[in-house]
Structures are given as structure tokens and as C-alpha cells.
Amino acid sequence: MLGVEDGWVLTATSNDALDAFPILHSRDLEHWEHRGFVFPEGSAPAWVRHGLRTGDFWAPEMARVGDEYWLAYTARDQTGALAIGLARAPSQFGPWIDNGEPMITGGKVLTPGGPASGGVIDSHIFVDQDGTPYLFWKNDTNGLWPRPLAGLLREHPPLIQQLFESERDRRTAAFAAAIQPWANSRRSMERFFWMQPLIEAALDNWTRVKPALIAFGKAGEIVQAMRTPIHARQLAPDGRSLVGEECVVLANDLDWEGHLIEGPFVTRQNGRYWMFYAGNDFSTPAYGIGVAAADHPFGPYEKRGEPLLKSNREWWAPGHASVASGVNGRPQLFFHAFLPGQCGYNEFRALLTVGLEFGPDGVELREV
Template sequence: MKNPPLLSAVVLAALAAGCGEERSDGPLVDEAPVATSTGALACSTRITYGDRWIHPGHPEQFDIASGLVTWDGSCVNEGTNSYAVLSNGWKPYFTGSNACVMALDTSDCSGATACSTRVTYGPAWLHPAGHPAQYDDVGGRVWWDRGCTNASPNSYTVLSNDWSPYFSGSNACGISLRYTGCGGLYQNPVVPVDCADPGVIHDGTQYVAACTSGGAANAFPLRTSKDLVTWTAAGNIFPSARRPTWATGDYWAPEIHKVGSRYIAYFTARHQDGKLSIGAATATSALGPFTDLGHPLVHDAGMGMIDATFFYDTAGVPYLVWKADGNAVGQPTPIHGQTLSADGLSLTGTRRTLMSNTLGWEGGVVEAPWVVARGGYYYLFYSGNSYANSTYAVGVARATSPLGPYTKLGNPILKTGGGWVGPGHNSVVKGPGGDTVMVYHAWNSSHTARVMLVDAITWPNGWPAVPEAPSSGSRPMP
């Protein structure tokens, strides 16, 4: 492992003329941008503070300051806390050493830059040769979970971009993070109430999420978001009066996909014969109203069929992938795939088994598939082991053909950690910033609800990774 390479610094633009006067006092109240005499908004900076910010009497996690406000990324340790000094004289304090994390986003200011991260290292950092600066500037988003590994006589940490800065002494890792032009910060969970098995897509104007509802009268709650972080309730796939006539309950694992010119909700429900089955319902909008097909799309009198997902291959052929519920009857749990008709409402071709539970960490279950085509491969994300406890985790396999054969990576890419238990049943979408993002559930600390979390995916060495996740601290917006 080694320190990050020397990169050229991102030079911040000088204070724009006419942007307004700087304040010399600390952040006390939010200031809304004001219109000038010409009707244009005055330059302002939104300063979003990390979760360790000390802010008694200030419920918001941000301030809006007039003018272009900058920060050099330095974090000053002062006893048990640390602080930063902004260009306007404000001095935000944070709990802990080297704990400064902030995002600065400008509005109507000249010199705005693309999303970038300044990584500023603490005083114990061991500089690489020829690297006199105490920081590195990186295009895009880089984050850190504050972990530190001792490697006597020094210590090191690993950042989300796989950099491994070393520090002199044990437990000496210290880093502050400044995000510029990345849209602010967020913190998990993004939906703090029960929202298990989130199926998420972007419908062209917004993200739409559907979640398991079990036996609730109104099946599959819907939510919408512009940024994957702030979500608004948007009804249900099936209000009580529109529930499928063939189903008796157990409304699980919904996903909405655009198939041709309309949307199809694929879902699991219990058939009148007692078997879990996969249904389909159509709508002209991702928010419905949805009309059920009138019968299951996938039904087997001998075994339940659950957790359907849909994808197009690179040639535009539609596929359905789902899990046989073998673990419910003491059998293995294969994940199947099969081509669909162009309208997405009937199976065609030959059913193939894509994988089953073969690895130790998977226990008796593989389920919750989601398929992504990227760089000549089809990546099949899946969850393994028991959804009810800390063994639940997310794995991945890949193939050069949509129906395999699939090769598993091996160890899970997302597992219990960061205060979250049993993360799994994920969707994969492109975030507003262009990065690949995983949306998934995990148990809250009281183990009373599976809440919805969001973390970024990276792609080192041709495989997906979800570094420093599940996250509990502040992260740059996806």
C-alpha cells in the first residue's frame, strides 16, 4: 500500500466582483440569496457541514452565506474538537480530531467548478517524495469512514478511491474533506421508516421507489425523489380497491420498469393456492394507476417464485430474472432467467438457472437479483443468507451473456457494518451526479424496521465495490 500520487491542485476561482461583502461573524442564521436591482440573484454559497458539526440551537445542517465562500481544507485540532476557518471568517467546530467535513456549493457566482474533493491530511501524514503540499485535489467524490489500521510503527487508512495514505505512529490517521460543487452532503438512512426491498428506477424526470408492504391494505408504497436522498410519498402501486384478484397477501419485492412505451410493476404475492408467485401490472406512468395482468406471470404449484427483476440486454432483448423459494421447503435456491415477449407480459424461450447458493456466506439463500450491463459484462447483484439478521449481505456475479454462465466474485461486496444490520435487496441506478449508486435496505438500530440507504458504487478491476458502506457518516450527494 502506498500514499496517493501527486496530483495538480484544483485552483479555486478568486472572489467574484460584485458578489457582496463577506461576513466576519460565525454561522448564526441562514441567509437566502437576494435579488439585485437588475433582478438577478446575488452570488451566494451554501455551506453544508458534516455530521460531526457542533451546532446547538441551529437545527439545520447548513448555512447560506452571501458571496463566494472558500475553505483551504485545513482542520485545526483544539483539545477534543477541531475547527476550520472559512474565507469569510466563520469558524465551524466539529467533534473529534481532524473531523472537519464540509461541502461548498455556489449559486450565481462566477468561477464555479465541477464536483471535486480536497483531501487534507493531518499533521502525522507521511508525505510521498516530492509532495510538499498537505493535501490532494481529486476530481469527483472521495470519502472516508474514519477507519485506521496499525502497521507498526505507522498506521494507514484506505479511502474510497483506494488511496492508502500512511501516518506516523499508531492510530494516527487524520483527514479532512472539502467537497466543492458536489451538491452538498447527506447521511443514511434516506428513508427512516420501513421500506424493505426497495425497487428504484429513474422515469426520465425523477426517481421512483417501491417497497415491500406485506399484508397492508394498500400494497407497495411509492416514493419519488429528485436526488435519491429526499423522498416524498406518492401513493401505492395497488390501493386496496385495485389489488390483484388472484392474490391473498404477502406483497413483496416490487420493481417498476419501463418496457416499451409503458411501465410494468413486477412483484411477488401469495396465490390463492398458497404459493408465492410473480405478478405483473401495467401503467402509462411509473406512478400508475396500475392494472394487474389478472393472473400470475410466474407460478409453480410445487414451489414459490419470488423477487423478480427485469432488464434489457445490449441488443434490446427483454429478460426476467427471479428466485425459486427453495429455502422455504428445505431445498437450494436457484436464481432463474428467461427471455420475455416484447410487451414484457409473457415468458418466451428457455428458462436457465443462473446461480444457486454455493458459497459459505450465502447460507441457505440467494435472492433479490438485479442485473446491470456494463463494459461487456452482465453483473448480477444478489443477496444471500437470512434477511432477519446480520448474516444478510450483497454479492455479485458476472457473465458475458445475459443468461450466463455467471461467475461469482466470492466474498460479499456489502455486509453488516457502520451500525447497520443485514444490508441487502438492492437496486442499482445512476445518480444525479453520474455515478453508479446502490439503493438498499438494512435494519435500524432497534431492529424494528428495514430502512432505505444509499451508497455509491465504484468499479475497480472490472468488479463493482461499495467502499466504506453501509455508511453512517456524512457523504457527498450521489
């Protein structure tokens, strides 16, 4: 969500649709008009792998930088790894010109000749009050641990009893371990659907899974992949490159965050920098929005100990927030969430908003 002179502009994930990243415009935050796409069919950047069941266009975010509009986004490169691109336009409606190559790559190959996994996602452009642009993103290491964990459980079945408390979660883990060799040969989305029950079982037992793996002593790579840092680096004034040193600004270290944090968004309010982020797994009601504050865009950030926004009776799994001024000129948090009991891939997510009140003791929610 981006506030502009004549209203607000919204862009959204389009997955493998041939027209990538729809652009919507509103003058009142109630009525919306579709104004086109960032990359209409046939205009996707050459470095991007696209097409039905092969491409992924995720998490676009638009920012005003000087006299231009910049859009950072996630897509798969030609190896299948998730990477971050950046496009620029003279108007929020385009035409959009991509830089021609990814700004950041980070895919890893788990086995020689195997499919790429991990990568980098959820880019965010923050422009400071002096006009300096910064790029934030998430290292998607949470995609790296489920398959090795299933392999470890396959080799050491007694671990299942140590890691998982309920009989249901133990059966889930045993099944994932049993079919692991077959699942490794499947396409990325097929692997996703195989891994998701194991991920959810691990999150149900999160406070015992990680300590037990550390105590086991042969799961260092798995434990390391359960840490998903958010990185930041300064952007060049023309948006074509990154300058300065890269730094880690936040990582998942609270129990409620589980195996990941993602979807960072930074705003400057009352002289401080506030980072909103999502934690836990998007497919569960434990997913929520956290907030941390700092005196510099690179931190150090001090987290609120509990989620700022979490599931309730009306909406589940709120996530990937952005901040913009509302109709009344006061800051609002915009985010998406599922209907109760309907979390998961390809399920409907609505755009929601709530007011924000920044004060000396932190930030609180308020009615719009």
C-alpha cells in the same frame, strides 16, 4: 429504485396492507413525496389472495420497457403459494393494469391437503441495450426444508448432537422438533416464527449441518431444498408471457450464502452483466450482498468469493439491492438494512445507498 426523467421512483413491500405497493418520487434522492399505490384498496388482481393476515405483497420492482412501465412483484395466489405477477402502466405513477394471472407459479404442497409452501419470489426485470426484456426470479425452496428437518430430528434425536455444536443450538433444535406436529397445523406466519430459530441455529452450524445430513443418507429432499437457484427467462415484447427456455443462472454454493440467495438485480456496465444478490438469512447479521459478472444475461456468472457488502457497526443485514445513476450521474447501489441488533420480521429497515466503481478487475464500493 428506478431513475426516471425527473428524478427517481421507489416502490416497496407492503405485506398485507390493503393499499399495496406505495410509490414514492424524489428529485434529489433526499426529499421524497408519496405519489400513490400500485394497487389501491379494492383494486388487487383477482388471482391474488389479499387481506389482513392473509396476503403478502412483496418486492415490487419497476422497469422502463419501451414506452411503458412494467412492475414485477410477488404475491400469494388463491392457494397461498407465492407467485410472481406483472402489471403495466403508461406512467411510473400508474394507472397499473395487471396481466390478470401470475407470470410464474411454483408452490408445492408438503403434505396432502396441507398448506402450500415454497413458491417463487423476488422478480427482477432487466432490459438489455437492444430493448430485450428478461425476467429473473428466485425459487423459494428455503421455505421447504425447516419443517421436514424438524420432523427428521424428532424421529432421530441423536442427529441433533451431530448437526449442532453449541448447547443453545441443540436446545433450540430439540424444541423445534418437539413442537413440530403442532406447528404444522398453524397459519403461515405462525409457522414462520416457529421455524426461524431453527433456521438460525442451522445457519450457525452451516458448515457441518449439510455434510452431516448428506452422510446420514435419509435427508435428500431436505438437502435439495437447501439449494435456492435464481432463474431467468426472456419476456415477450408485450410483457404478457415468457418466451424461450428457462435457465438457472445462479445458486447458493458459497459458505457465506448459507441456505439461500435472493433479490437478484442485473445491470450492464462496461460491456459486462453484473448481478447483485442477497445471501444468507435476512434475520441475521450474516445476510449480505454479493455480486457476480457474466458476458450474457443468462451467464455463466462468476461470483466474487466474499460479500461485496456486509454488516458493520452502523447497519446490519444489507440486502435486495438495485442499481441506478445518482445525482452525479455515476452508478449507485440502493439497498435496505436493519439497525444493529434489530434484524427480523416487522423490524425497521432503512433505504441506504453507496457508490459503485466498475473496473476491469471487478466492482468496488465508493463514497457517494
